Amino acid sequence: MARRFQSIEEQNKGNLKINFQALRYLPRFFKEVYRTNPKLFLLNIFLRLVSSSFPVAMLYVGKLIVDRIVEQVSTPDPLALQEIWILLGVEFALLILSDISGRIISITEGFIGDQYSIRSSVLLIDKTAEVELYQLEDSEFYDKLERARQQTNGRVTLLSNLLSQAQDTIVIIQYVVALLYFEPLLIVLVILSIIPAFINDLKFSSASYSLSRSWTAERRELDYLRYIGANNKTAKELKLFGLAGFVAERFQRLSYQYYEMMKKLSIRRGLWGAIFNTLGSMAYYGAYVLIIFRVVGGILTIGDLTFLSGSFNRLQSKLSSSFRKFTQITSSALNLKDYFDFIDLISIVDSSFDIRELPQKIEKGFTFENVSFRYPNTEKLVLKSISFDLRAGEKMAFVGNNGAGKTTLIKLILRFYEPTSGRILLDGVDIRHYHKGSYQKYFGVIFQDFVKYEFTASENIGVGNVEEIENEILIQEAANLSLAKDVVDDLNNGYKQQLGKRFKNGVELSGGQWQKIALARAYMKNAQCMILDEPTSALDARAEYEAFQRFIGLTTGKTSIIISHRFSTVRMADRIMVLKNGLVLEIGTHEELMSTPKLYAELFQLQAAGYQ
Numbered sequence: 001m002a003r004r005f006q007s008i009e010e011q012n013k014g015n016l017k018i019n020f021q022a023l024r025y026l027p028r029f030f031k032e033v034y035r036t037n038p039k040l041f042l043l044n045i046f047l048r049l050v051s052s053s054f055p056v057a058m059l060y061v062g063k064l065i066v067d068r069i070v071e072q073v074s075t076p077d078p079l080a081l082q083e084i085w086i087l088l089g090v091e092f093a094l095l096i097l098s099d100i101s102g103r104i105i106s107i108t109e110g111f112i113g114d115q116y117s118i119r120s121s122v123l124l125i126d127k128t129a130e131v132e133l134y135q136l137e138d139s140e141f142y143d144k145l146e147r148a149r150q151q152t153n154g155r156v157t158l159l160s161n162l163l164s165q166a167q168d169t170i171v172i173i174q175y176v177v178a179l180l181y182f183e184p185l186l187i188v189l190v191i192l193s194i195i196p197a198f199i200n201d202l203k204f205s206s207a208s209y210s211l212s213r214s215w216t217a218e219r220r221e222l223d224y225l226r227y228i229g230a231n232n233k234t235a236k237e238l239k240l241f242g243l244a245g246f247v248a249e250r251f252q253r254l255s256y257q258y259y260e261m262m263k264k265l266s267i268r269r270g271l272w273g274a275i276f277n278t279l280g281s282m283a284y285y286g287a288y289v290l291i292i293f294r295v296v297g298g299i300l301t302i303g304d305l306t307f308l309s310g311s312f313n314r315l316q317s318k319l320s321s322s323f324r325k326f327t328q329i330t331s332s333a334l335n336l337k338d339y340f341d342f343i344d345l346i347s348i349v350d351s352s353f354d355i356r357e358l359p360q361k362i363e364k365g366f367t368f369e370n371v372s373f374r375y376p377n378t379e380k381l382v383l384k385s386i387s388f389d390l391r392a393g394e395k396m397a398f399v400g401n402n403g404a405g406k407t408t409l410i411k412l413i414l415r416f417y418e419p420t421s422g423r424i425l426l427d428g429v430d431i432r433h434y435h436k437g438s439y440q441k442y443f444g445v446i447f448q449d450f451v452k453y454e455f456t457a458s459e460n461i462g463v464g465n466v467e468e469i470e471n472e473i474l475i476q477e478a479a480n481l482s483l484a485k486d487v488v489d490d491l492n493n494g495y496k497q498q499l500g501k502r503f504k505n506g507v508e509l510s511g512g513q514w515q516k517i518a519l520a521r522a523y524m525k526n527a528q529c530m531i532l533d534e535p536t537s538a539l540d541a542r543a544e545y546e547a548f549q550r551f552i553g554l555t556t557g558k559t560s561i562i563i564s565h566r567f568s569t570v571r572m573a574d575r576i577m578v579l580k581n582g583l584v585l586e587i588g589t590h591e592e593l594m595s596t597p598k599l600y601a602e603l604f605q606l607q608a609a610g611y612q
Contacts, residue, residue: 022333026162029336033159036116044108047101048163052170054098056178059310061091067303109163113156120339124149127343133416134376135345146220147335148342155339158332161325168322175315178307183294189286191319222258225251353432358439362528362559364427365392366413371422373408382408384582385422395552395560397570399600400579406563407448409579410533413561414443444527448534448563450518452509454500457488457517464521474524482519530560548572567604576600 034041068084071077128136128145135141179186229247366389373383383405390396398406411417413424415436423430431439444464453460461478462469469475475495479485491497491507498506499517509517522530532551548569551560564570571590578585578593578600586598593600 022330022337025333025336025340026329028340029155029158029333030162032120033112033116036119037112040108040112040115044105044112044163045166047105047108048167049170051098051101051105052167053174054094054101055171055314056174056311058091058094058098059307059314060178061087061094062310063303063307065091065303066306070302109160113159116159117156120155123343127345131345133411138376143220144338144342147338155332155336158329158336161329161332165322165325165329168318168325172315172318172322175311175318178311179315182307183290185290189290222251222254225254353430355435356429356433358434358442359427362392362427362442365394365559366390367425367428368409369423369425371412371419371424373412373417373420375417381420382582383412383419386582386584387422388577388584388587390559390561392559393557394575395555395562395573397562397564397573397576398579399564399567399570399576399603400585404579405582406579407533410445410531410561410563414440414445414531442527443529443531444522444525445531446518446522446533450515450521452500452514452518454498454502454506456495457491457497457499458495460499460517461520461524464524468524475520478520478523479517481523482516484513484516484520487513487516528558530555530558532561533563534565567607 065084065087068087072081072084124145131141136145176187225247229244229251368386368388368390371383371386372381374381386405386409398409400406408417412419413431415431418432423432425431426434426439453463455463458472458475459469461475461484462471464478465474472495476485479488479495487509488494488497498504499509500506501508519532522532530551548562549572552572560573562569562573570576573590575587575589576593577587578598580599586593586596586600594604595601
């Protein structure tokens with residue numbers, strides 16, 4: 001780990017430059033915030049401009065009050081006394097107005113922050129839907145997504161810091177003008193009092209960002225270990241296999257590695273901070289000495305003393321706060337880079353394929369011509385020059401051992417990936433000529449690793465055709481077709497029952513019950529092509545047989561693909577394609593394949609023997 005820390009130290013040499021370069025993302029950030037709610041944003045800015053005049057005005061009114069009191073003590077005058085009460089009333093009014101405007105600023109800023117947080121989160125969800133599946137399966141890309149996702153609250157804090165910084169800048173300018181008028185040398189002293197701390201904060205905020213960024217993958221692992229170590233879905237295996245100690249030890253070891261690195265950074269930051277703060281304090285009290293000498297020498301009045309000491313104190317505090325916010329802003333601006341980098345990602349589209357209109361109905365079917373495929377950043381071919389036809393209205397089953405390439409074929413036909421070589425045709429046209437989103441609407445799919453949405457039962461089914469998610473009649477018909485109706489009927493709240501245990505009053509289902517719910521999704525969409533990838537593995541034999549009998553009957557005339565390891569299911573298909581090591585070993589009807597002593601016949605007989 002020492003080597004990793006050293007590499008971070010080396011990176012920090014250029015971090016100050018990187019910090020300032022990151023500020024170029026702020027104008028775009030402001031545009032995004034403005035678009036979120038223009039009226040509220042402009043109201044907040046206006047109130048900040050008004051509020052920025054209150055601090056100096058109150059100090060100056062206070063100076064006038066002190067001077068009038070001193071005059072009244074030495075030379076009593078009823079008119080002067082009346083003026084004191086008027087000035088006191090003005091100061092009180094400024095105080096009330098400052099408080100009211102501050103509260104409105106805080107409220108409007110909170111509203112804008114919440115709305116922007118919602119908007120940016122929606123953008124991330126939409127962008128994630130746009131990017132290619134292979135990008136999401138890449139660990140480095142996922143790290144970038146994770147940083148963009150986790151920094152939502154940080155962007156809201158950045159908004160608050162930026163708006164406060166703008167307001168503080170106006171206040172600082174007013175303090176500077178006032179000090180220049182009365183005692184210009186105080187400006188030099190106040191700058192000397194805060195510059196050291198500013199340099200220290202800027203340097204170490206850069207180091208903290210570098211460390212945090214370099215540990216993105218490890219922090220994801222920590223989140224994962226924390227999840228599996230304290231989760232109802234993993235509790236059974238943790239207890240059974242005695243994994244709690246293993247998970248806890250791994251989490252503790254990785255956490256302490258990060259802790260040790262942060263500790264070193266914090267100690268160094270604290271030591272240098274103490275040194276720089278001492279230097280700043282010396283300049284700060286030097287200013288007080290100067291003001292005292294000026295008052296004692298008769299150059300300044302007592303009122304000037306209160307005004308200058310108050311102005312100097314507040315200017316020093318504002319500058320210190322402003323510089324501290326600036327370091328936070330530059331650090332957050334670096335995080336903005338991660339966010340905008342993700343938002344700006346462009347899905348790679350092969351422009352050599354002109355977009356054509358999709359056929360209203362599949363007439364000929366799909367054709368694979370010498371299709372080979374390897375996953376990104378790997379050398380091994382998963383599919384090797386595969387050629388076959390899937391005819392319109394045909395039900396084809398894919399059979400083969402694990403890793404033979406069955407699910408990869410599904411991913412290619414759905415255009416989650418594009419072939420490494422060869423092509424896939426739909427009615428004689430390369431599918432890359434079709435708009436991907438429109439093309440994918442052709443399919444109704446249930447994967448083996450389908451998602452168990454912790455929504456209501458109705459919503460869990462309705463997501464299969466989200467445009468009809470409120471159509472109760474269609475949802476109930478889909479549930480009836482998939483055998484999910486029996487599952488829903490047993491739930492206390494029927495279709496309104498919350499599923500999963502994550503939320504209050506949720507009910508957990510068995511594996512087979514979840515699969516029936518998932519199958520209902522496939523029936524929600526009147527898709528031209530149906531794909532079932534091991535959809536009934538958790539069903540008992542009777543339920544599986546009935547489910548597939550219904551599927552065969554309901555998909556008459558529709559093109560279908562079935563992946564299953566149960567040959568009682570497979571034999572219902574019109575044709576069966578057997579895959580082995582990414583190659584088509586044999587293809588034909590059940591009877592044709594059984595007549596030749598190859599892999600299919602061997603596997604069928606082995607499975608049949610288990611039932612005898």
